[in-house]
Amino acid sequence: MQGVLLILYMLFVSGLIAVVGDRVGYRIGKKRLTWFNLRPRHTAVLVAVITGLSISALTLGTLLLLNRSLSEALFSYTNQIAQAEQELRALNRQKALLEAENATLRAERDRLKLDLDQFRSQQSAAQTRLSEVRDQLAMALQERQEAEAKLAAANEQLAQVQPGLERAQAELEAVKAEVEAARKMIADLESQKQALQLDRDQLERSLDTAQTALSQLETQKKQLEQEIAQLNQLAVRLRRGELAILAGEVLATGVVQTPAGADPAAVRRQFERVLAQAEQRALALGSRPIPPLENAILIRREEADQALEKLKEPGSWAVRILSLTNRLKGEPVPVLVEIYPNQRIFARGSVLAQGVIQPGLSENEIQQRLLELLNQANQRSQAEGLLSDPITGTVGEFSQVKFLEVVQHLRQSTTPLDVKLVADTDIYTAGPLRVSFLMAEASGQQGTTPVQQAGQIGG
Structure with missing residues (x-):
């Protein structure tokens, strides 16, 4: 999800x-500059293209260097x-090996049953022979x-009988020997x-262990197949660019005035x-x-009634509408209503941040x-209660053209300059934060203010 946000x-x-490059090229064209024997208009287009490519490469390179997860998501x-x-595939091979081992164990079990x-x-024959020997004894x-x-x-x-007695004794000794041998055999x-x-x-314990391992491998296989299906579905959605609205995205911000x-009905x-x-x-x-509904945003009636009851209280209220979940193109958006007291945070002319810029610094510095x-201005504004974007954590944006x-x-200054970030108007909770850069010599003599912001400030 973070990768989708960064791509958007x-x-x-x-x-x-593109707009910045076009404006820069327009100003270059007005100055009638020529490069490489080109016409002024073509030179302006070339400057705009080079400016856009440079800023885009710098932005993309910075994102890839600072966000390793973005690099991994894009390239791996x-x-x-x-x-x-x-x-x-490795799990399938392990399953085949386990099935082969299971068949071998079953064959070994059958052989042991035969044995x-x-x-x-x-044992039955030996017992019969033992009975016969006992009878003979x-x-x-x-x-x-x-x-x-x-x-x-x-x-x-x-x-006359002595020889027959000796034979009987010999037979008795033989019978005793057979009895002893039978006992040893038993x-x-x-x-x-x-x-x-x-x-x-x-063998039975080994068979049970093998069956348990096989069941676990089957479960892991199903889980991996589900994860692969989910990844493929997510990849298809990302390629199609179906994700339209992010969870927590601000859809609207307004101010409701409720005097005593x-x-x-007016509220x-x-x-x-x-x-x-x-x-x-x-x-x-x-x-x-979604028919038969007529609105693309969905808000529960109870929540709307509660918001109206809150807004009926006397005062100035900042109302913000946020999306509750990520939504794809073509889907309605369930929303959440946030209400804050709309109080003045900064008066016009308030200094939000200040610093001294020494001459001789590079453009990047x-x-x-x-x-x-x-x-600093962004952090101070949020600390004072100015509403920020829940996704980016900023209170707005600053014009890149004015910034440049x-x-x-x-860069053209040869003396240290005291740079102040000053509020253009009274700033309330609902925002936005409108500021200008004011510059004066560090000794205290007021300088020019070349930039009057037409946009909003972001951190």
């Missing part, structure tokens, strides 16, 4: 510069759009008991089962004249009413000193 300001200044807007598109099913089958124990019972009765047959399978469960839990016992007519000025200003800036005086005449007069 540049367009306004360019028009003003395309780079910002390209950077946003590059970030969107878990195989483990469960092996029970049978062997029973046979051993039977053999020990028969041992007392068959001592005489020990020599312990190993239990360890593998726990490890697989830990791996499965870790004044007719309410209403004065207020309606100020509203009519705002209507004309809004139409000139490109605002249009003299301009800087004069601008400091104008700025003062600069030329100071």
